[in-house]
Amino acid sequence: MAKKKNRPYYLKEKDISPLSVLDFLQSDIGRLTAIALDLDKSAEARETAWNALEKLGELVTAFAQGLKHANPEIRRTMVMNLGYTNDQRAVEPLIQALQDDDESMRRGAAESLGKLGDPRAVQPLIAALHDKDEFVRDAAAEALERIEGQKRSGGKPS
Numbered sequence: 576m577a578k579k580k581n582r583p584y585y586l587k588e589k590d591i592s593p594l595s596v597l598d599f600l601q602s603d604i605g606r607l608t609a610i611a612l613d614l615d616k617s618a619e620a621r622e623t624a625w626n627a628l629e630k631l632g633e634l635v636t637a638f639a640q641g642l643k644h645a646n647p648e649i650r651r652t653m654v655m656n657l658g659y660t661n662d663q664r665a666v667e668p669l670i671q672a673l674q675d676d677d678e679s680m681r682r683g684a685a686e687s688l689g690k691l692g693d694p695r696a697v698q699p700l701i702a703a704l705h706d707k708d709e710f711v712r713d714a715a716a717e718a719l720e721r722i723e724g725q726k727r728s729g730g731k732p733s
Contacts, residue, residue, distance in 0.1 A: 604628065608637040612644055635660050639668035647677060654680055658687025666693045673699050678708040685711060689718025692725040 610616055611624035628637045638660070641653030654672050657665040665687070672684035685703055688696040696718070703715035 604631065604633050604636060607631075607633075608640045611637055612641050612649060614646065614649075635662045635664045635668075638665070642668055642672055642675075642680075647679075650677070651679055651683055654683035654687060658683075658690040661691070663691065663693055666691055666695050670696060670699045673703050678706075678711055681706060681708065681711045682714045685714035685718045689714075689721040692722050694722065694726070697722060 607624045607628050611621050611628060613621070616624075625634075625637070628634050635657065638653045638656045641649055641656075644650050644653070654669065657669055669684045669688050669691070672680050673688075675681050675684070681703065685700060688700060700715045700719050700722075704712055704719075706712050706715065
């Protein structure tokens with residue numbers, strides 16, 4: 576006789592399918608991200624949410640969502656955090672951040688792309704060499720040098 580598995584109350588056997596589980600997890604990730612980025616929540620609640628996102632392997636998703644936050648300090652922190660993830664899923668949100676209205680976001684995106692060392696960033700970084708802000712141009716040039724250096728040495732991002 577097969578032993579019946581105990582399932583959480585929210586996963587009734589008739590409801591279980593890969594898509595329903597995925598939908599459930601995505602909605603939880605969205606809620607956790609909202610808590611982590613909400614400065615009105617307690618520090619403990621935010622830290623718990625960040626820890627859960629890390630355990631789920633969804634920090635990049637949360638950091639990318641943070642790029643849209645209304646608070647510019649949070650946005651700048653998220654753009655830098657993406658560069659430290661060493662996760663190639665961070666490349667596309669960072670490429671998009673190169674178009675941000677805030678020059679510190681564009682500069683941070685260029686720096687983070689250099690840390691990741693992904694060749695997909697080369698063309699957007701070349702375009703950033705023509706940015707109106709000198710610091711963005713400098714960061715783009717340094718990022719390109721870093722990517723080229725990694726390419727020549729066959730190394731991983733540092």
